[in-house]
Amino acid sequence: GDSVTQMEGPVTLSEEAFLTINCTYTATGYPSLFWYVQYPGEGLQLLLKATKADDKGSNKGFEATYRKETTSFHLEKGSVQVSDSAVYFCALLTGANSKLTFGKGITLSVRP
Amino acid sequence: DVKVTQSSRYLVKRTGEKVFLECVQDMDHENMFWYRQDPGLGLRLIYFSYDVKMKEKGDIPEGYSVSREKKERFSLILESASTNQTSMYLCASSALSQGNTEAFFGQGTRLTVV
Numbered sequence: 375g376d377s378v379t380q381m382e383g384p385v386t387l388s389e390e391a392f393l394t395i396n397c398t399y400t401a402t403g404y405p406s407l408f409w410y411v412q413y414p415g416e417g418l419q420l421l422l423k424a425t426k427a428d429d430k431g432s433n434k435g436f437e438a439t440y441r442k443e444t445t446s447f448h449l450e451k452g453s454v455q456v457s458d459s460a461v462y463f464c465a466l467l468t469g470a471n472s473k474l475t476f477g478k479g480i481t482l483s484v485r486p
Numbered sequence: 487d488v489k490v491t492q493s494s495r496y497l498v499k500r501t502g503e504k505v506f507l508e509c510v511q512d513m514d515h516e517n518m519f520w521y522r523q524d525p526g527l528g529l530r531l532i533y534f535s536y537d538v539k540m541k542e543k544g545d546i547p548e549g550y551s552v553s554r555e556k557k558e559r560f561s562l563i564l565e566s567a568s569t570n571q572t573s574m575y576l577c578a579s580s581a582l583s584q585g586n587t588e589a590f591f592g593q594g595t596r597l598t599v600v
Contacts, residue, residue: 473544
């Protein structure tokens with residue numbers, strides 16, 4: 375079945391540091407890929423998405439490129455801020471009647 | 487621009503009560519989902535629905551049921567609440583069609599069963 379693997383956390387960075395959060399997937403067919411962010415006490419917000427190979431999703435300084443050859447969708451940001459502290463989930467969706475499949479999520483803490 | 491709305495942010499219920507969690511989406515999405523989120527366990531799928539009156543069990547359906555009488559509304563029902571159902575419940579909807587792939591979540595309902 376479909377699966378998403380995220381790197382182990384938590385991750386703690388200093389403000390303005392470079393961020394990479396790894397995500398790899400296994401899926402039948404050609405999934406759409408998503409990153410969601412969850413701030414404390416909130417639901418999940420869509421951060422960015424990519425629907426086909428080599429697409430780059432971007433939003434709020436975050437980027438992720440859909441790499442079919444490595445089945446990856448790593449999240450990057452050049453300079454993190456304290457306000458980026460949250461839990462980040464990688465997810466995929468395949469087929470018209472498929473379920474969203476999530477990674478376990480990773481907690482990012484950014485210190486001033 | 488609210489897209490997925492859950493009826494309550496916080497709920498406190500007693501053991502044995504019947505509990506209804508409501509979710510409404512305004513995007514005409516075919517698919518709707520209920521997840522629960524617990525520390526260290528990530529998001530676990532309870533039920534999902536890909537059409538009106540259709541439902542599919544997720545990974546942890548025991549103790550829950552669902553109802554989808556209208557396309558925009560997906561209800562999660564705890565027939566007899568128990569303390570181990572204390573959790574954050576998240577509703578989502580999605581659509582997958584050419585040129586339009588999206589999935590959105592509600593703000594979550596934190597349920598406490600006492």
